[in-house]
Amino acid sequence: xxxxxxxxxxxxxxxxxxxxxxxxxxxxxxxxxxxxxxxxxxxxxxxxxxxxxxxxxxxxxxxxxxxxxxxxxxxxxxxxxxxxxxxxxxxxxxxxxxxxxxxxxxxxxxxxxxxxxxxxxxxxxxxxxxxxxxxxxxxxxxxxxxxxxxxxxxxxxxxxxxxxxxxxxxxxxxxxxxxxxxxxxxxxxxxxxxxxxxxxxxxxxxxxxxxxxxxxxxxxxxxxxxxxxxxxxxxxxxxxxxxxxxxxxxxxxxxxxxxxxxxxxxxxxxxxxxxxxxxxxxxxxxxxxxxxxxxxxxxxxxxxxxxxxxxxx
Amino acid sequence: xxxxxxxxxxxxxxxxxxxxxxxxxxxxxxxxxxxxxxxxxxxxxxxxxxxxxxxxxxxxxxxxxxxxxxxxxxxxxxxxxxxxxxxxxxxxxxxxxxxxxxxxxxxxxxxxxxxxxxxxxxxxxxxxxxxxxxxxxxxxxxxxxxxxxxxxxxxxxxxxxxxxxxxxxxxxxxxxxxxxxxxxxxxxxxxxxxxxxxxxxxxxxxxxxxxxxxxxxxxxxxxxxxxxxxxxxxxxxxxxxxxxxxxxxxxxxxxxxxxxxxxxxxxxxxxxxxxxxxxxxxxxxxxxxxxxxxxxxxxxxxxxxxxxxxxxxxxxxxxxxxxxxxxxxxxxxxxxxxxxxxxxxxxxxxxxxxxxxxxxxxxxxxxxxxxxxxxxxxxxxxxxxxxxxxxxxxxxxxxxxxxxxxxxxxxxxxxxxxxxxxxxxxxxxxxxxxxxxxxxxxxxxxxxxxxxxxxxxxxxxxxxxxxxxxxxxxxxxxxxxxxxxxxxxxxxxxxxxxxxxxxxxxxxxxxxxxxxxxxxxxxxxxxxx
Numbered sequence: 001x002x003x004x005x006x007x008x009x010x011x012x013x014x015x016x017x018x019x020x021x022x023x024x025x026x027x028x029x030x031x032x033x034x035x036x037x038x039x040x041x042x043x044x045x046x047x048x049x050x051x052x053x054x055x056x057x058x059x060x061x062x063x064x065x066x067x068x069x070x071x072x073x074x075x076x077x078x079x080x081x082x083x084x085x086x087x088x089x090x091x092x093x094x095x096x097x098x099x100x101x102x103x104x105x106x107x108x109x110x111x112x113x114x115x116x117x118x119x120x121x122x123x124x125x126x127x128x129x130x131x132x133x134x135x136x137x138x139x140x141x142x143x144x145x146x147x148x149x150x151x152x153x154x155x156x157x158x159x160x161x162x163x164x165x166x167x168x169x170x171x172x173x174x175x176x177x178x179x180x181x182x183x184x185x186x187x188x189x190x191x192x193x194x195x196x197x198x199x200x201x202x203x204x205x206x207x208x209x210x211x212x213x214x215x216x217x218x219x220x221x222x223x224x225x226x227x228x229x230x231x232x233x234x235x236x237x238x239x240x241x242x243x244x245x246x247x248x249x250x251x252x253x254x255x256x257x258x259x260x261x262x263x264x265x266x267x268x269x270x271x272x273x274x275x276x277x278x279x280x281x282x283x284x285x286x287x288x289x290x291x292x293x294x295x296x297x298x299x300x301x302x303x304x305x306x307x308x309x310x311x312x313x
Numbered sequence: 314x315x316x317x318x319x320x321x322x323x324x325x326x327x328x329x330x331x332x333x334x335x336x337x338x339x340x341x342x343x344x345x346x347x348x349x350x351x352x353x354x355x356x357x358x359x360x361x362x363x364x365x366x367x368x369x370x371x372x373x374x375x376x377x378x379x380x381x382x383x384x385x386x387x388x389x390x391x392x393x394x395x396x397x398x399x400x401x402x403x404x405x406x407x408x409x410x411x412x413x414x415x416x417x418x419x420x421x422x423x424x425x426x427x428x429x430x431x432x433x434x435x436x437x438x439x440x441x442x443x444x445x446x447x448x449x450x451x452x453x454x455x456x457x458x459x460x461x462x463x464x465x466x467x468x469x470x471x472x473x474x475x476x477x478x479x480x481x482x483x484x485x486x487x488x489x490x491x492x493x494x495x496x497x498x499x500x501x502x503x504x505x506x507x508x509x510x511x512x513x514x515x516x517x518x519x520x521x522x523x524x525x526x527x528x529x530x531x532x533x534x535x536x537x538x539x540x541x542x543x544x545x546x547x548x549x550x551x552x553x554x555x556x557x558x559x560x561x562x563x564x565x566x567x568x569x570x571x572x573x574x575x576x577x578x579x580x581x582x583x584x585x586x587x588x589x590x591x592x593x594x595x596x597x598x599x600x601x602x603x604x605x606x607x608x609x610x611x612x613x614x615x616x617x618x619x620x621x622x623x624x625x626x627x628x629x630x631x632x633x634x635x636x637x638x639x640x641x642x643x644x645x646x647x648x649x650x651x652x653x654x655x656x657x658x659x660x661x662x663x664x665x666x667x668x669x670x671x672x673x674x675x676x677x678x679x680x681x682x683x684x685x686x687x688x689x690x691x692x693x694x695x696x697x698x699x700x701x702x703x704x705x706x707x708x709x710x711x712x713x714x715x716x717x718x719x720x721x722x723x724x725x726x727x728x729x730x731x732x733x734x735x736x737x738x739x740x741x742x743x744x745x746x747x748x749x750x751x752x753x754x755x756x757x758x759x760x761x762x763x764x765x766x767x768x769x770x771x772x773x774x775x776x777x778x779x780x781x782x783x784x785x786x787x788x789x790x791x792x793x794x795x796x797x798x799x800x801x802x803x804x805x806x807x808x809x810x811x812x813x814x815x816x817x818x819x820x821x822x823x824x825x826x827x828x829x830x831x832x833x834x835x836x837x838x839x840x841x842x
Contacts (some may be wrong), residue, residue, distance in 0.1 A: 023753055029723075031718070031722040031725055031726065032719070032721035032722045032724070032725050033721065033725030033728070034721070035726050036721070036724030036725050036727075036728060037720070037721055038355070038360070039361075039362065044757065044765070044767065045728050045764075045768065046765075047434070048728055049728075049741055050492045051360075051492055053492075054490070054492040054493055077829060080513075082355045082361075082513070083354060083356075083513040084355065084356040084357075084494045085513065086495060090513065095514075125791065149555065152556075152559055153559075156559065156563055157559055157562060158664070160563070163552065163563070163565055164556060164559040164560045164563050164565055165549075165556050165560050165565060166549070166560075166565065188418075189761055259552050259553050259556075259768055260553055260555075262515075262549065262550075262551045262552075262553070262556050262557075262560070264512050264514060264515030268514055268515070268552070268766050269514055270354060272354070272552075273512075275691060275719060275720065275721060276354060276721060277721045278354075299752045310322065
């Protein structure tokens with residue numbers, strides 16, 4: 001097992017290298033000029049050229065790539081072209097809000113979606129099943145920002161229970177932290193809940209038709225035990241896989257959610273950086289995201305062994 | 314459903330019918346929470362000339378002079394000045410008691426270093442530098458500027474609000490290459506920049522500087538006493554206007570710099586929110602024609618556009634049906650300012666003549682070659698102008714290659730002088746703050762000096778002649794005469810196409826007082842109850 005984990009961790013290095021090359025090349029080829037953005041709309045062409053030179057953007061591709069890789073190898077993600085702040089500092093400023101948003105969404109989604117899917121499978125064909133599946137369709141169909149505006153209208157402006165926007169760091173207290181994140185998490189969680197609920201239902205339906213479930217029933221096991229101990233554990237592998245894959249949805253959705261609720265997270269940092277062509281920040285954030293994906297996949301693979309003892313690495 | 318309807322509907326969803334006041338949540342009367350027009354992505358007002366940087370910079374750095382609401386420069390850091398009888402030597406004396414935020418006194422050598430850095434980046438500064446013989450500190454509070462010939466607009470240059478403004482920094486910071494960003498944010502303005510609370514894209518904080526000694530005169534734009542009535546000014550960056558609107562209604566922020574026109578009816582229904590024009594100098598919409606390549610290298614093709622275009626179409630696309638927010642602009646300068654004139658403006662204010670425009674276009678030799686139109690879709694103002702222009706060009710019978718992209722791409726491509734077929738362009742869109750268009754001093758877009766001109770590179774000696782006449786004008790009447798000639802020459806040769814004059818709104822909570830209309834959201838004098 002430990003050898004497997006080590007192998008997988010080491011395998012992230014070539015993956016990251018490919019990602020780095022790909023991201024750098026794409027940004028190099030993409031149109032756009034940070035010097036023009038920095039110089040402002042009223043700048044003269046000469047100003048833009050001087051700024052481009054001062055940023056080193058007039059250097060050849062290989063020189064720039066080599067310098068960047070050299071910095072990365074020494075643990076330096078570079079400095080933002082615009083803010084003049086280290087990219088690592090900018091990422092550090094933004095990690096907590098995004099992590100908080102994603103974790104709370106994940107917890108909410110799993111704790112709502114898995115029971116929903118299980119119950120829908122148990123009550124297959126009934127009104128309950130149809131209601132759950134109807135909710136799932138709605139969750140897939142309604143964009144995050146529409147849900148966000150609706151929630152803000154009802155719970156912030158109409159009822160005045162929660163704030164419209166912003167983020168309070170966890171160190172300032174659990175409830176202030178939670179207060180700012182409830183609405184965004186629900187808005188962001190809609191798609192995720194729908195996805196997990198549907199997969200849970202489908203997998204549970206398959207498992208509930210197995211012989212050992214019939215045997216458990218014949219032996220007099222209670223319904224909850226059958227559903228949540230015998231069936232759910234055996235249905236867990238695909239569900240866990242979907243939860244992991246769904247992290248991609250979360251990070252994508254976080255961009256919109258962070259904008260709607262003015263949360264200073266990594267999603268907004270990425271979008272701002274892309275619009276301004278702040279290359280070091282884009283490269284740093286994409287590398288971070290790819291690293292997180294690799295780790296999440298590793299974590300999921302390891303979780304398989306918990307739910308299915310037949311799996312060995 | 315178009316953008317305006319959609320945003321309006323979204324915001325209405327988020328707030329319509331909420332007549333009941335939302336209580337401010339933990340609002341602190343000593344903290345002013347402000348939503349700026351854009352993200353403060355960098356903070357060097359010489360290196361980065363975006364308006365949002367300038368607006369933040371006026372809190373942190375002070376200037377020698379500052380314009381008032383009559384656009385007249387008034388003394389600010391300066392106690393007095395003397396000019397020699399030949400107009401070539403200026404001697405300035407600083408006020409007593411000026412201190413930087415690190416408690417070091419402001420000395421003349423700081424001013425000299427700051428002006429030297431500013432001159433390298435500012436159009437007026439460059440003109441002064443070209444005739445400068447000497448700029449030296451005479452003693453701690455006195456500096457002298459010797460020129461090879463008189464420069465009548467000296468005080469205006471030092472007090473203007475156009476970016477880059479002539480801010481004063483400590484010498485060690487001002488010695489930074491003007492094309493490199495500063496790393497320290499020490500000024501002598503009314504607020505300190507709280508760097509460790511700066512989260513670019515989210516938040517910027519300014520703390521009142523107790524060592525600031527305001528002038529005794531009443532505040533008037535950049536002139537007079539800059540008295541901070543609150544301890545902190547917190548900028549909250551909100552990219553989504555609907556969120557900013559809801560936050561203002563909910564009392565989570567106090568002041569929104571650029572309330573979206575579509576959301577103004579909603580804000581007006583909230584009795585805790587006040588809405589008013591933000592900047593009486595407004596903005597001038599513009600599309601730039603590339604003077605280097607066909608068809609717009611021929612003045613007849615450019616004139617055809619002026620004859621056919623309807624400013625009303627552009628303005629309605631920009632600001633909707635609110636008639637108070639726009640007016641036709643038969644010229645290039647800001648309405649309501651001393652030098653405004655409509656000389657030669659009949660081509661815009663007269664009846665539209667599409668047939669004559671088509672005939673003139675044919676006469677120019679236009680042969681259906683593609684016209685490359687760049688429009689940044691992530692900027693609503695440029696997007697709207699792009700949509701209207703594409704329709705106009707098609708009605709004129711032109712073959713349009715509409716490149717709808719983002720601002721980062723437009724910013725790069727507009728600098729290319731290649732033919733449109735080789736990565737260049739024919740038309741792109743912009744807008745100019747009215748404060749920049751009151752005269753030619755900071756109005757780069759009106760210049761027509763070929764390679765030295767703004768993108769599009771017009772080369773029209775008649776326009777440049779009038780600009781020079783304005784700079785050298787000894788009195789207001791001479792300035793007015795030069796400006797009339799300039800407006801006519803610029804229209805006859807179509808330096809660019811003005812699409813109209815438009816205003817924008819700002820909004821604030823009713824417990825906030827002291828908000829003034831101006832080209833910058835001036836935080837001094839603003840208080841909360």
